[in-house]
Amino acid sequence: MPTIHVIQADGSRRELDAPEGASVMQVATGAGMQGIVGECGGSAMCATCHVYVDDAWADRLPAPLATELEMLECTASERLPTSRLSCQIKMTAALDGIVLRLPATQQ
Numbered sequence: 279m280p281t282i283h284v285i286q287a288d289g290s291r292r293e294l295d296a297p298e299g300a301s302v303m304q305v306a307t308g309a310g311m312q313g314i315v316g317e318c319g320g321s322a323m324c325a326t327c328h329v330y331v332d333d334a335w336a337d338r339l340p341a342p343l344a345t346e347l348e349m350l351e352c353t354a355s356e357r358l359p360t361s362r363l364s365c366q367i368k369m370t371a372a373l374d375g376i377v378l379r380l381p382a383t384q385q
Protein backbone atom coordinates (compact mmCIF):
# COMPACT_ATOMS: atom_id res chain seq x y z
CA MET A 279 0.00 0.00 0.00
CA PRO A 280 1.43 3.45 -0.86
CA THR A 281 2.67 5.62 1.97
CA ILE A 282 2.27 9.36 2.51
CA HIS A 283 4.83 11.24 4.59
CA VAL A 284 3.38 14.33 6.26
CA ILE A 285 5.56 16.95 7.92
CA GLN A 286 3.72 19.29 10.28
CA ALA A 287 4.74 22.94 10.57
CA ASP A 288 6.45 22.13 13.89
CA GLY A 289 8.64 19.56 12.16
CA SER A 290 6.89 16.47 13.50
CA ARG A 291 6.37 13.73 10.96
CA ARG A 292 3.74 11.12 10.36
CA GLU A 293 3.42 8.27 7.90
CA LEU A 294 0.03 7.30 6.57
CA ASP A 295 -0.91 4.14 4.68
CA ALA A 296 -2.93 5.20 1.66
CA PRO A 297 -5.19 2.88 -0.33
CA GLU A 298 -4.87 3.48 -4.06
CA GLY A 299 -7.71 5.65 -5.33
CA ALA A 300 -8.23 7.45 -2.02
CA SER A 301 -7.42 11.14 -1.84
CA VAL A 302 -4.71 12.38 0.50
CA MET A 303 -7.40 14.33 2.38
CA GLN A 304 -9.50 11.18 2.87
CA VAL A 305 -6.51 9.26 4.15
CA ALA A 306 -5.43 12.05 6.51
CA THR A 307 -8.86 12.73 7.98
CA GLY A 308 -9.53 9.01 8.28
CA ALA A 309 -6.35 8.71 10.32
CA GLY A 310 -7.41 11.57 12.56
CA MET A 311 -4.49 13.71 11.53
CA GLN A 312 -4.59 17.30 12.72
CA GLY A 313 -4.02 19.99 10.13
CA ILE A 314 -6.10 18.59 7.28
CA VAL A 315 -9.79 19.26 7.88
CA GLY A 316 -11.54 18.60 4.60
CA GLU A 317 -14.54 20.69 5.50
CA CYS A 318 -16.22 20.48 2.07
CA GLY A 319 -15.79 16.74 1.81
CA GLY A 320 -13.37 16.90 -1.09
CA SER A 321 -15.17 19.04 -3.66
CA ALA A 322 -12.47 21.73 -3.90
CA MET A 323 -14.68 24.28 -2.15
CA CYS A 324 -12.97 25.05 1.16
CA ALA A 325 -9.14 24.90 1.01
CA THR A 326 -8.95 23.43 4.53
CA CYS A 327 -6.96 20.58 3.02
CA HIS A 328 -4.16 22.80 1.68
CA VAL A 329 -0.71 21.18 1.57
CA TYR A 330 2.71 22.02 0.21
CA VAL A 331 4.02 19.20 -1.96
CA ASP A 332 7.73 18.53 -1.58
CA ASP A 333 9.70 19.89 -4.54
CA ALA A 334 10.85 16.40 -5.52
CA TRP A 335 7.24 15.29 -5.89
CA ALA A 336 5.47 18.36 -7.22
CA ASP A 337 6.06 17.61 -10.89
CA ARG A 338 4.88 14.02 -10.54
CA LEU A 339 1.31 15.05 -9.81
CA PRO A 340 -1.28 15.67 -12.50
CA ALA A 341 -1.77 19.38 -13.13
CA PRO A 342 -4.53 20.99 -11.05
CA LEU A 343 -7.91 21.56 -12.65
CA ALA A 344 -9.38 25.08 -12.87
CA THR A 345 -11.57 24.51 -9.79
CA GLU A 346 -8.52 23.63 -7.69
CA LEU A 347 -6.56 26.62 -8.99
CA GLU A 348 -9.44 28.94 -8.10
CA MET A 349 -9.71 27.61 -4.56
CA LEU A 350 -5.95 27.85 -4.06
CA GLU A 351 -6.48 31.62 -4.27
CA CYS A 352 -8.38 31.35 -0.97
CA THR A 353 -5.94 29.48 1.26
CA ALA A 354 -5.50 30.68 4.84
CA SER A 355 -1.72 30.29 4.57
CA GLU A 356 0.52 31.66 1.88
CA ARG A 357 0.10 29.98 -1.48
CA LEU A 358 3.38 28.60 -2.80
CA PRO A 359 4.23 27.21 -6.26
CA THR A 360 3.88 23.71 -4.78
CA SER A 361 0.54 24.36 -3.06
CA ARG A 362 -2.18 21.81 -3.74
CA LEU A 363 -5.52 20.80 -2.32
CA SER A 364 -4.95 17.39 -0.82
CA CYS A 365 -8.50 16.32 -1.67
CA GLN A 366 -7.52 16.55 -5.32
CA ILE A 367 -4.46 14.29 -4.98
CA LYS A 368 -5.53 10.72 -5.66
CA MET A 369 -3.11 8.13 -4.39
CA THR A 370 -1.55 5.70 -6.83
CA ALA A 371 1.36 3.30 -6.59
CA ALA A 372 3.46 5.91 -8.39
CA LEU A 373 2.95 8.30 -5.46
CA ASP A 374 4.28 5.84 -2.88
CA GLY A 375 6.51 7.85 -0.54
CA ILE A 376 5.15 11.28 -1.43
CA VAL A 377 6.22 14.00 1.00
CA LEU A 378 3.79 16.77 1.98
CA ARG A 379 4.20 19.70 4.37
CA LEU A 380 1.39 21.38 6.23
CA PRO A 381 1.07 25.17 6.39
CA ALA A 382 1.71 26.77 9.77
CA THR A 383 -1.93 27.78 10.16
CA GLN A 384 -3.03 24.14 9.93
CA GLN A 385 -1.96 22.46 13.15
Ligand code: FES
Binds near residue numbers: 303320363364
Ligand atom coordinates in the same frame (compact mmCIF):
# COMPACT_ATOMS: atom_id res chain seq x y z
S1 FES B 1 -11.58 19.23 1.26
FE1 FES B 1 -12.38 21.16 0.74
S2 FES B 1 -11.03 21.85 -0.77
FE2 FES B 1 -10.22 19.95 -0.22
